[in-house]
Amino acid sequence: MRTLALLDRLAARAAERPDAPAVANDDGRPVDRATLVRRVRALARGLVAAGLAPGDRVLFAVRPSVEAIVAILAVVEAGGVLVAAEVGTGSALFAARMALVRPRWVIGESLLLAAAGSRVARAIARRRGVDLPSLDALREARLVRVGPWLPGMRGARAATAIERAGVEAPHVALPAAREDAPAFVVFTSGTTAAPRAVVHTQRSLRATLDVVGASLAVADGDVLYAGELHLALPALLAGARVVVPPRGALDPAATIRALAAHGATHTFLVPADAQRVADHLAARGAACPSTLRHLLLGAAPVEVPLLRRLRAVLPPSATAWAIYGMTEILPVATVSIDEKLAWTGEGDLLGAPVPGIEARVADDGELLLRGPQLCAGYLGEPEMTEHATGDVVRVDEHGRLVLLGRAKDMIIRGHHNVYPALHEPVVARIPGVRRCAMVGVRDDRASDERIVLVVEPDAGTDAAALARALPAALRAEATRIDDAALPDRILVMALPEVGRSRKIDRAALRALAGRALRETAERA
Known part of the structure; x- marks a missing residue:
């Protein structure tokens, strides 16, 4: 049996109830369990027959959908290593990341592949503020398209054709995999000169799926309304039906209608989106559908004011759970809405570590983690045996983790992690800029962080x-930064300093930035 054995576990569910709906797009017909298993097996065999070998890295650029889930499962079953694509990071950083991972395959949406293969399309996108990468960084990779043929795709083969070929090749055997074999690669912090990628093995990925599944409290017959892979796969393995939300920015009214229409029992929201849903319901004196039992919150800090708003609009029997974790190890801890609302101590209550997590606090207060979900390390770097989170914590008398602050300067905005060190050197190249700093300021009204860029001008440069x-x-070719990192406010001023080394005083800077944002809000 293969280590992850996702298809085997899904097949066991299909044997119980083959006609039970398994996965659907929000506006589409559901795919039943038996059909899902057949499609995944056929695409996996088709990929192997087409030349995908165990350990081949597969860059994946398909937004959440039924087709994405089929393709992800098929790549894993075929022995490939999924590489999460982040195409909005700018062409230079994308090229540096591709040079690091060197994918042999690319599975992408037709429109994205066509646009990335066309200089004209990329130029038009740049004028609209989108820096699409070029396929030149993937010259040696084999392209697979999800969607119709479009001009400029440079010979991309259709995933549907590969799936059909797999149906006609039942003799093709799917490979076995070692527990320590890479299974998933996702990029994290790092500059263009030194990109970094987290590598999860078959072992750590399976542990992650199992622990997330237990944390979800999802069972046969439940309905999960979410497209995140680390939630969708455990739900499918538990026998739940997964409904993938539509692409694009969340529409609160449409989300509430969808939750009711699908009878959703579970859903996931980042805090900023949860804030929008709560505000929408409160303004209308309405509540979440009565079927909803579990609301999961993650990817950013979850503040008590938001939880109070959610408690007012959730069904009485439902609860919300905040998930704490990071790319290197997920999940780490969970805490319920009621626990957080009852918390009166200093800091942010993260909750008790999930089973298997070994948490210890270093002498300087930094949280260090081990456990079966821990990644193998960063690509090209030594094996990781313990993860230094950069978060400063303490452990309360009940064994729960309490966050006291972030040692790192990472900014969490919506679904995105923004690393200032990645973008500040780029901004500093702009003529007239002496130095700069990027800080995040918490906006409780939006349950999100706002980005303030503070620029100190060169001597003789007109500040205005x-x-x-x-x-x-910031959108120009030579000095472009991620769309997710574009600042909400720009200040041109002398940067505050601290200590003998005259380092930038980021604490003072956050205070200045916070005042500037409040003044802007008051004027508005």
Whole structure:
């Protein structure tokens, strides 16, 4: 039996109730369990027959959908290593990341592959503020498209054709995999000169799926309304039906209608989206559908004011859970809405570590973690035996983790992790900029962080003229930064310093930035 054995576990569910719906797009017909297993097996065999070998890295650029889930499962079953694509990071960083991982395959949406293969399309996208990567960084990779043929795709083969070929090749054997074999690669912090990628093995990925499944409290017959892979797969393995939300920004009204229409028992939201849903319901004196039992919150800090708003609109028997974790090890701890609302101590209650997690606090307060979900390490770097989170914590008398602060300067905005060290050197290249700093300021009204960019001008540079030029400069080819990192407010001023080394005082900077944002809000 293969280590992850996802298809074997799904097949066992299909044997129980083959016609039971398994997965559906929000606006589409559900795919039943037996059909899902057949499609995954056929695509996996088709990929192997087409030349995908165990250990081949497969860059994956398909947004959440039924087709994405089929393709992900098929790649894993075929022995490939999934590489999460982040195409909005800018062409230079994308090229550096591709040079690091060197994918042999790319599975992408037709429109994305066509646009990435066309200089004209990329130029049009840049004028609209989107820096699409070029396929030149993937010259040696084999392309597979999900969707119709479009001009500029450079010979991309259709996933449907590969799936049909797999149906006609039942003799093709799917490979076995070692527990320590890589299974999933996702990029994290790092500059263009030194990108970093987290590598999860078959062992750590299976442990993650099992622990997330237990944390979900999902069972046969439940309905999960979410497209996140680390939630969708455990739900499918438990026999639940997965409904994938539509693409694009969350529409609170449409989300509430979908939860009711599908009889959703579980859903996942980032805090910023949860805030929008709560505000929408409160403004109408409405509540979440009565079928909803579990609301999962993650990817950013979950503040008590948001939880109070959610408690007012959730069904009385439902609860919300905040999940704490990171790319290197997920999940780490969970805490219920009631626990957080009852918390009166200093800091942010993260909850008790999930089973298997070994948490210890270093002398300086930093949280260090081990456990079966721990990744193998960063690609090209030594094996990781313990993860230093950069978070400063303490452990309360009940064994729960309490977050006291972030040693790292990472900013969490919506679904995105923004690393200032990745973008500040780029901003510093803009003419007239002496130095700069990017800080996150918590906005409780939106349950999200706002980004403030503070730029110190060169001597003799007109500060007002620099302030006017910066927005366009941040989108220019030579000095482009991620769309997710574009600042909500730009300040041109002398940067505060601290200590003998005259380092930038980021604490003072956050205070200044917070005041600037409040003044802007008051004027608005």
